[in-house]
Amino acid sequence: MKTVVSLVLALFGFQVILSQSNINDLLAAGLEDAERYTNDYLAPVSEGAMHSISNGWYNSGESKPLGGFEISIIGNVSSFKNKDDKKAFTLDTADYENLQFVDGSTARPVSTALGDLDGVRVFVEAEIAPGITEREEFELPSGLASEDINVIPSAFLQASVGLFKGTEVKARFFPKINTDDIAAGLYGFGLQHEFTSHLPAERLFPLAISGVIGYTHLDATYDFSTTDIIAGQNQRIDVVMNTWVFQAIASTKLPVINFYGGIGYMTGKSSTDILGTYIVQSGPFQQTYTDPFSVEQDASGVRANIGTKLKLGFFRLNVDYTLAEFNNLAVGINFGFR
Template sequence: MKKLFYLSLVFLLPSGLVAQTGDNSQLFINDMLVLAKNFAQPAADGASYQASAGWFSSATALEKWDLRIAVHGNALFVPNDKKSFNLSNSDLELLEMEGVTSASFPTAFGASTSDYFVGDVTFENPLTGGVLTESVRFKGIDGINRDYVPHAFVQASVGVSAGTEITVRAMPEVAIDGVTASTYGIGAKHSLSQYFNNVYPEDFQLAFGAAYSVLNVDYEFEPISVQNFLTMNHIVVDANLFLAEIIGSKRWSYFEVFAAAGIMNSSFDYEMGGDGIALPRVNEELGEIEGGQTQFKGDLGLNLYFSRFRLNAMLSAGDFFNANIGLAVGI
């Protein structure tokens, strides 16, 4: 009935102009926020695990002014329940799913969808002050369709005084399957074993580590457009990620095993990219769903030492699994 009502108004009034004061554009924006958050949130959560991997792979700190350069590669493994989300028409305020009342849609990790959203968006024309109604129809946003997400970075560590090691890492901007990402961070590790006289390399070592990372992800998708009102074609996620963990390790000659238990706190800022008079409103509303969360994880791994080189392998487990491998050289 609602669609028939709008249709009759279009025939009775000048083209595109509706003689009513109703403006349902806020309802449309609310629906887009629901879609954006459900699409992006699993990827944001997974980013915490990727950004926390590889920081510390031994409780032993470098000697003062010793330098180690490492190249790391890792893979975030995506559980099936992080690849899709369920949605019904009752979850939406204005839009409806075309031909169905509920459906499963991909997250950023998921595959593609053939389901469409439809609706009539009514908004004020900023030039004439009149009210326009535009019909909108768009397909759900497709994901990158991956079971794992690769990630690589360069890391440098230097020993400073008092059993402390400082680490910096960087991954310049790279693009994978329409997703552009970059990350930078700094961390510190402090030996706790020194307070228990465990000063020899082959003693059991215990340390505390902390790190801060900045991650930027830009995901492009097929444009969603309401003529004269709004066009959206990508979403940007800026993440601030904090990690604190206790690390234990034991070395036997060329071989070392380590384990760690950590807590991560992450905060995310979302911004929709595109054009149109409503885009500032969309991003202002996105600000209200920005937030953070706390997650726990465990690390388990081993190191192999060859002269100045160290080969490291690590598995991180929590809501996600992340595998990391690194090759480091001491200078």
């Protein structure tokens, strides 16, 4: 169970992000600087998570007949190991009101929530009274790669049921996990329709061709402790993600081993709310913030995948690989009838 929880935490980047350097320290630089930095820092992990949870909607171009069903355990891993552009962004102090690099740089790469750049120290400084200047230094957070995590995982249960000729409905679910620090869950709904089921001689046609639409919703809350720089109460991050997938798919129609593939489009939106009370108690910009800001990220893009499915009675196993902004490997263990 501990491993499962760790994977869920890694999905949002929370476990590593907050353990290395609390992102709320940035509020010591002022609200606008903190919001700008947080948006750039979290954007890649939000995008990758949306790609990850959007996979696994199908393993065949054939829709199930009336009464046919399949229950699946699906695991996804979306890789960012070779995506250096997702692991860092250039922080230009000219775009910030107060944030400066301790080493005197004006612009340099810093880690995103997926990255591994550490040891980057920044400071804020201002005159708080005539002739009196106050300065506060802190370290920018690193990301998942610094802990040798180079994939964004997701997992869920999925059920598919045939309703009428050529049409099946799907539902996916990941039960809410609650620990001392995090609560996370996922659900979604999908629809598949097989166009080749309307052909006069469908049994003789060698391929099954379908269209799939899938919606996935994920929400999570992470409560984290205060730091020496920021005090407060009920400090937490709330994340909500919603994605849609539109896919055209085709598969062979053999009795035991089949091959399938598809091409389509994914679009999604995530919202990250920084909630609670934050009391900046050190540095030149001491102030209290309540629910200080929210950041939003969008993700979209064309995707294509290819896979294979083994069917042995009521047991089925499928594996597929998706080419997208974040490439994904999906494995499904399935139990079905018809």
